[in-house]
Amino acid sequence: MKDIAIRKMSAPDWEFVAKIYKEGIDTGIATFETNIPTFEVWDKAHMRTCRFVAENNTEIMGWVALSPVSSRCVYGGVAEISVYISKNSRGKGLGKLLLEHVIKASEQEGIWTLQSGVFPTNYGSIKVHEATGFRMIGKRERIGKLHGQWVDNVLFERRSSVVGID
Numbered sequence: 283m284k285d286i287a288i289r290k291m292s293a294p295d296w297e298f299v300a301k302i303y304k305e306g307i308d309t310g311i312a313t314f315e316t317n318i319p320t321f322e323v324w325d326k327a328h329m330r331t332c333r334f335v336a337e338n339n340t341e342i343m344g345w346v347a348l349s350p351v352s353s354r355c356v357y358g359g360v361a362e363i364s365v366y367i368s369k370n371s372r373g374k375g376l377g378k379l380l381l382e383h384v385i386k387a388s389e390q391e392g393i394w395t396l397q398s399g400v401f402p403t404n405y406g407s408i409k410v411h412e413a414t415g416f417r418m419i420g421k422r423e424r425i426g427k428l429h430g431q432w433v434d435n436v437l438f439e440r441r442s443s444v445v446g447i448d
Contacts, residue, residue, distance in 0.1 A: 291333035298342040394446025
């Protein structure tokens with residue numbers, strides 16, 4: 283995408299990151315979350331590295347961040363992706379740009395596996411995950427409730443070709 287800069291996310295970005303997160307929540311197909319956490323709560327749940335925003339001039343258009351999947355040391359190289367695009371920026375290749383950026387950054391951090399849980403009706407997210415080398419590894423049926431309704435979750439995984447291959 284032309285004129286898009288990807289940079290590290292910082293605490294002052296939270297106002298814009300939270301707004302985009304809320305737009306994702308409002309779609310009903312992006313997350314089981316129904317409320318935006320405080321920055322402090324969100325910050326504790328996500329890795330300090332591999333947090334990025336995409337912006338055009340000073341407008342933040344999307345973000346990506348990683349969360350550890352477990353506190354057990356054997357899973358130290360496995361992380362879960364969160365990627366959200368503002369409603370006015372969807373369908374323009376920004377998700378792919380952010381995923382490609384975080385993939386490269388995660389490998390520099392020693393991450394060998396990235397995983398993502400996607401609602402089966404979130405076709406855009408499925409498409410961008412597949413376009414960036416993720417493969418569907420299964421479906422968890424009725425894994426969680428959203429607004430009182432059971433929702434499935436499709437699991438995607440991307441194994442690094444440079445980290446954890448020995």
